Amino acid sequence: MARYGMVIDTAKCVGCMDCVVACKTENNVPEGYNRDWIVYETTGASPSLHMEIRSERCNHCDDPPCVPCCPCGASHIHERGGVVLVHHDKCSGCKACIAACPYDARFINPDGYADKCTFCIHRVERGLDPACVAVCPTRCMYFGDFDDPNSTVNRLLRSRRHHALIPEAGTEPRIYYLT
Amino acid sequence: MKELISTRANTMIDPVFHIWGWEVSVYLFLGGMVAGMMIISGYFLYRGRQSDATCACLQLPIISATLLTLGMIALFLDLEHKKYAWRMYTTFQPGSPMSWGTWILLLVYPALIGNMLLAPPVWIARFVPVVTRWQAAVRSRPGLLRTIAVANMALGAALGTYTGILLSAFGARPLWNSAALGILFLVSGLSSAAAFVHMMAKNTWERETLAKADNGFLSLEILILGLFMIGLVTSTRVHIEAARLLLSGPYAPAFWVFVVGMGIVIPLIVQSLAVTHRIRHTPVAPLFVIAGGLFLRFVIVSAGQASHWTRMAP
Numbered sequence: 001m002a003r004y005g006m007v008i009d010t011a012k013c014v015g016c017m018d019c020v021v022a023c024k025t026e027n028n029v030p031e032g033y034n035r036d037w038i039v040y041e042t043t044g045a046s047p048s049l050h051m052e053i054r055s056e057r058c059n060h061c062d063d064p065p066c067v068p069c070c071p072c073g074a075s076h077i078h079e080r081g082g083v084v085l086v087h088h089d090k091c092s093g094c095k096a097c098i099a100a101c102p103y104d105a106r107f108i109n110p111d112g113y114a115d116k117c118t119f120c121i122h123r124v125e126r127g128l129d130p131a132c133v134a135v136c137p138t139r140c141m142y143f144g145d146f147d148d149p150n151s152t153v154n155r156l157l158r159s160r161r162h163h164a165l166i167p168e169a170g171t172e173p174r175i176y177y178l179t
Numbered sequence: 180m181k182e183l184i185s186t187r188a189n190t191m192i193d194p195v196f197h198i199w200g201w202e203v204s205v206y207l208f209l210g211g212m213v214a215g216m217m218i219i220s221g222y223f224l225y226r227g228r229q230s231d232a233t234c235a236c237l238q239l240p241i242i243s244a245t246l247l248t249l250g251m252i253a254l255f256l257d258l259e260h261k262k263y264a265w266r267m268y269t270t271f272q273p274g275s276p277m278s279w280g281t282w283i284l285l286l287v288y289p290a291l292i293g294n295m296l297l298a299p300p301v302w303i304a305r306f307v308p309v310v311t312r313w314q315a316a317v318r319s320r321p322g323l324l325r326t327i328a329v330a331n332m333a334l335g336a337a338l339g340t341y342t343g344i345l346l347s348a349f350g351a352r353p354l355w356n357s358a359a360l361g362i363l364f365l366v367s368g369l370s371s372a373a374a375f376v377h378m379m380a381k382n383t384w385e386r387e388t389l390a391k392a393d394n395g396f397l398s399l400e401i402l403i404l405g406l407f408m409i410g411l412v413t414s415t416r417v418h419i420e421a422a423r424l425l426l427s428g429p430y431a432p433a434f435w436v437f438v439v440g441m442g443i444v445i446p447l448i449v450q451s452l453a454v455t456h457r458i459r460h461t462p463v464a465p466l467f468v469i470a471g472g473l474f475l476r477f478v479i480v481s482a483g484q485a486s487h488w489t490r491m492a493p
Contacts, residue, residue: 071267112259
């Protein structure tokens with residue numbers, strides 16, 4: 001089985017938010033809500049400050065806490081690529097999955113169900129990249145299969161320093177940031 | 180220094196994570212108190228006290244069913260996709276405490292109804308005359324009475340513990356991520372229930388017994404609260420920061436004044452004086468205990484949502 005994930009090169013990302021606009025357009029994300037967003041992280045002490053710009057979204061974790069906590073079985077792992085998805089017509093809007101996510105990647109859609117990044121699975125099933133990856137003007141985002149040792153994402157992880165977000169939460173996120 | 184600026188602005192998530200409001204706190208409180216009432220009435224029934232017409236165990240089932248229904252209405256109000264609430268009853272998810280709770284709640288009502296048959300309210304007997312026949316049938320079968328008593332105690336314990344485990348299962352919220360929460364909410368529920376029955380008890384033995392039992396529950400509650408805090412402050416940085424929210428942070432005034440002071444220490448002192456006959460029994464201490472139980476849920480639910488991995492990581 002494939003394990004889809006992303007590698008994002010923070011040295012190339014300029015925080016232009018094209019990925020955010022592409023996601024909202026592609027997935028009809030309601031006004032005032034985001035499935036992906038930009039984070040500007042500044043660390044260090046002046047004058048040795050370091051800034052990292054990241055495009056963030058659901059990490060489609062290998063061990064997603066948002067799935068087993070769902071009382072309706074709405075939150076699930078898709079058979080294709082292990083993508084974490086929500087059956088809208090099974091979700092009761094109890095918000096347990098939102099409480100369970102250490103990344104706060106989910107939100108309640110104005111229609112009442114839990115909503116989140118789907119890795120544009122409808123595009124991936126047609127052989128396309130997710131919308132955010134496809135539009136990135138600096139080509140800083142890579143989408144691929146972590147189970148394929150020859151995939152671009154695995155090759156990048158082998159050749160570059162990288163980190164994931166909050167690995168100590170133990171959810172085994174599948175989005176890595178090249179530094 | 181670490182500075183995070185995010186462009187995300189999702190309702191209920193940003194800038195302050197707040198997905199559960201008064202509805203969940205009220206539900207957890209009422210669920211816990213009903214759990215305590217079921218254990219107390221089940222115990223009285225097990226001891227054969229139903230033959231005493233003044234026994235609180237004869238009134239508790241209808242009160243419990245009413246309070247639990249109010250709690251479930253509050254929980255329903257919290258759902259964002261209300262027309263799909265029934266989906267919870269189309270599946271059982273063993274990894275979801277909420278799913279366990281959903282099914283436990285479904286089992287609780289038959290146990291309460293079984294208990295209610297011992298002394299069905301007059302208005303129910305008028306509308307459904309057959310219950311008086313059932314009442315006679317239940318009362319004449321000691322084995323069935325014992326089964327109803329054990330079922331009420333077991334399901335009460337399950338309901339009370341579940342209300343805490345529901346929160347403690349969320350590893351993403353460091354304050355909640357403690358196994359002590361299940362026992363804390365169960366004991367707090369027992370304490371609130373003992374206080375409630377203490378107020379409504381019609382005979383002196385029950386009032387004295389429940390005041391003494393409540394002192395035991397309150398002592399146990401403060402011990403578990405202490406263990407809960409020790410578990411947090413001896414854990415990782417995010418857990419220490421979570422404990423600080425209650426000990427010295429923005430939730431400290433509510434925690435120390437309303438939960439610990441008003442909800443545990445003052446009633447413990449007052450009831451200790453009452454059971455040693457130095458002062459009269461009054462509703463003051465039980466009312467404080469009940470209010471403290473409600474505040475405990477409000478403080479834990481609110482502070483838990485303020486505790487976070489991302490924002491607290493150094």
